[in-house]
Amino acid sequence: MDIFLQQLINGLTLGSIYALVALGYTMVYGILGLINFAHGEVVMIGALSSLTFVRLLENSGLPGTLVLLIGLLLAALVCMTLGFAIERVAYRPLRSAPRLAPLITAIGVSIVLQQLAMLIWGRGYHSVPALLPAGRHEFLGASFTNVQVVIVVVAALTMVGLTLLVNRTRLGRAMRATAENPAIAGLMGVDADRIISLTFVIGSALAALAGVLVSANYGIAHYHMGFILGLKAFTAAVLGGIGNLAGAMVGGVLLGVIEALGAGYIGDLTGGVLGSHYQDVFAFFVLIVVLVFRPSGLMGEKVAERA
Amino acid sequence: MAASLLDVLNLEVHYGGIAAVKGVSLAIEPGEMVCLIGANGAGKTTTLKALARMLPAQGEIHYRGERIDALPSHALIGRGLALVPEGRGVFSRLTIAENLAMGAYHRRDGEIAADLDRIHGLLPRLRERTSQLAGTLSGGEQQMLAIGRALMGRPKLLLLDEPSMGLAPLMVQKVFEVIRAVAAQGVTILLVEQNARLALEVCQRGYVMESGRITLADSSKALAADARVRAAYLGA
Ligand SMILES: Nc1ncnc2c1ncn2[C@@H]1O[C@H](COP(=O)(O)OP(=O)(O)OP(=O)(O)O)[C@@H](O)[C@H]1O
Ligand SMILES: [Mg+2]
Numbered sequence: 330m331d332i333f334l335q336q337l338i339n340g341l342t343l344g345s346i347y348a349l350v351a352l353g354y355t356m357v358y359g360i361l362g363l364i365n366f367a368h369g370e371v372v373m374i375g376a377l378s379s380l381t382f383v384r385l386l387e388n389s390g391l392p393g394t395l396v397l398l399i400g401l402l403l404a405a406l407v408c409m410t411l412g413f414a415i416e417r418v419a420y421r422p423l424r425s426a427p428r429l430a431p432l433i434t435a436i437g438v439s440i441v442l443q444q445l446a447m448l449i450w451g452r453g454y455h456s457v458p459a460l461l462p463a464g465r466h467e468f469l470g471a472s473f474t475n476v477q478v479v480i481v482v483v484a485a486l487t488m489v490g491l492t493l494l495v496n497r498t499r500l501g502r503a504m505r506a507t508a509e510n511p512a513i514a515g516l517m518g519v520d521a522d523r524i525i526s527l528t529f530v531i532g533s534a535l536a537a538l539a540g541v542l543v544s545a546n547y548g549i550a551h552y553h554m555g556f557i558l559g560l561k562a563f564t565a566a567v568l569g570g571i572g573n574l575a576g577a578m579v580g581g582v583l584l585g586v587i588e589a590l591g592a593g594y595i596g597d598l599t600g601g602v603l604g605s606h607y608q609d610v611f612a613f614f615v616l617i618v619v620l621v622f623r624p625s626g627l628m629g630e631k632v633a634e635r636a
Numbered sequence: 637m638a639a640s641l642l643d644v645l646n647l648e649v650h651y652g653g654i655a656a657v658k659g660v661s662l663a664i665e666p667g668e669m670v671c672l673i674g675a676n677g678a679g680k681t682t683t684l685k686a687l688a689r690m691l692p693a694q695g696e697i698h699y700r701g702e703r704i705d706a707l708p709s710h711a712l713i714g715r716g717l718a719l720v721p722e723g724r725g726v727f728s729r730l731t732i733a734e735n736l737a738m739g740a741y742h743r744r745d746g747e748i749a750a751d752l753d754r755i756h757g758l759l760p761r762l763r764e765r766t767s768q769l770a771g772t773l774s775g776g777e778q779q780m781l782a783i784g785r786a787l788m789g790r791p792k793l794l795l796l797d798e799p800s801m802g803l804a805p806l807m808v809q810k811v812f813e814v815i816r817a818v819a820a821q822g823v824t825i826l827l828v829e830q831n832a833r834l835a836l837e838v839c840q841r842g843y844v845m846e847s848g849r850i851t852l853a854d855s856s857k858a859l860a861a862d863a864r865v866r867a868a869y870l871g872a
Binding site: 499502503505506509510512513514515516517518519520521 | 688690708709710711712713714718719721725727728729730734737738739741742785789
């Protein structure tokens with residue numbers, strides 16, 4: 330088995346999920362200059378609520394793929410509502426407060442959401458039913474599953490869609506104008522509050538999708554799954570240059586690949602002292618290196634002072 | 637009295653505890669071109685921002701028979717009130733075409749393309765560079781773009797804040813030619829300028845502002861002949 334190719338494939342899968350979550354961080358940062366640390370928890374709510382809907386529909390006789398799709402759509406609605414509410418309740422009242430205030434609120438919102446999820450779904454790990462037709466494919470000595478193909482393809486299509494939305498539509502233009510100067514965009518008739526709400530709603534829909542994909546990938550979901558995932562996606566956003574959409578996509582995929590390759594080779598590199606369960610170390614090592622050598626990220630502009 | 641296009645009564649604006657505009661009243665009739673002149677820090681920009689609802693203010697603002705002083709800023713362009721802000725305020729990371737499209741953001745009619753053509757005719761430099769990022773334009777070109785963008789919104793009243801700021805004399809002439817052409821098309825204009833000579837030359841009427849108050853209001857001819865104006869603003 331080719332370990333390099335295998336880990337590249339695994340990294341690409343993981344990285345596409347990081348990218349989807351990173352987009353949520355970067356879109357909100359781009360428009361508000363705010364790091365929505367609660368975003369990772371929205372991913373978790375997406376995963377767990379879709380699981381609930383899937384369980385309800387499991388014995389309905391509908392085909393698995395359709396059940397998954399319905400679960401995803403309903404979870405997206407839950408997350409979009411949640412994202413909308415988070416902005417309204419936690420961030421909007423602090424729009425003109427010092428920068429530290431919304432940051433602390435964000436941490437508070439994270440804790441509230443995690444505790445809420447624990448009350449609803451319990452402390453245990455939930456196994457996520459495999460709803461896609463099972464299948465494993467061999468490729469040059471490496472292998473990948475149907476689930477992995479679906480993750481990469483769906484994430485890629487979603488990112489193309491988002492890029493078109495932001496760069497080619499009237500709404501996207503208004504989003505970019507508002508991100509650059511909300512007061513001037515207001516003179517053109519843009520209701521900045523509406524654009525900000527929409528940004529949270531779109532980011533949350535992406536979070537729901539990421540939650541469903543990541544739980545399908547690992548086959549498990551739990552109430553604290555959003556924390557590390559959120560932190561890594563945030564790292565990916567910083568790596569790409571926070572505020573920059575393409576940066577979040579590139580940063581996400583890159584981080585996933587670095588992490589997977591790191592996990593694949595860490596045993597060899599350390600003479601067996603460290604095992605693959607140290608893979609999380611790589612994400613944060615990357616974060617530190619980026620912050621030291623290129624605080625604005627690979628594709629970004631000015632970040633250090635605002636973050 | 638027939639209602640003016642814009643009627644401002646006792647406008648007051650504070651920054652924190654400090655009053656920047658202290659009870660300004662002014663009126664503008666349809667089709668007029670009026671200037672507001674004054675020294676640095678007199679409160680001209682603050683007045684325009686308050687009129688565009690970008691700052692909280694006290695007092696009454698009547699525009700086309702409606703009180704607009706409680707409306708949000710983004711509700712004004714749909715009513716025909718546009719501001720070209722001090723420092724131009726183009727979206728530097730958007731292209732010229734996108735900036736102009738933003739000017740028509742609130743519009744749903746079918747004449748946007750025709751207006752774009754008309755504005756390109758008025759500002760040919762913009763047509764040559766539609767896909768260039770606005771941030772890469774020269775100051776004069778950015779000013780043209782800011783005016784073109786405001787025109788894309790089909791304003792009835794155009795508030796212009798120091799369009800000559802930081803421009804070479806030749807460019808100032810060009811910008812003012814454009815402003816004259818816009819006025820000739822029937823757009824009412826309130827022009828804020830530090831270049832009082834130029835402002836009084838193109839406008840029929842003017843207000844003089846000093847530390848937050850209107851101290852003089854008269855025809856441009858009378859103002860240009862006024863000893864105080866000559867001493868303070870015309871260097872004579
Ligand atoms: N954001 C602000 N916060 C506090 N004070 C301000 C602010 N903006 C303006 N001021 C003050 O309000 C007063 C009026 O400023 P304003 O910008 O309206 O003057 P101006 O007439 O436009 O001057 P200029 O010709 O230099 O543009 C000044 O004393 C200025 O220092
Ligand atoms: Mg000014």
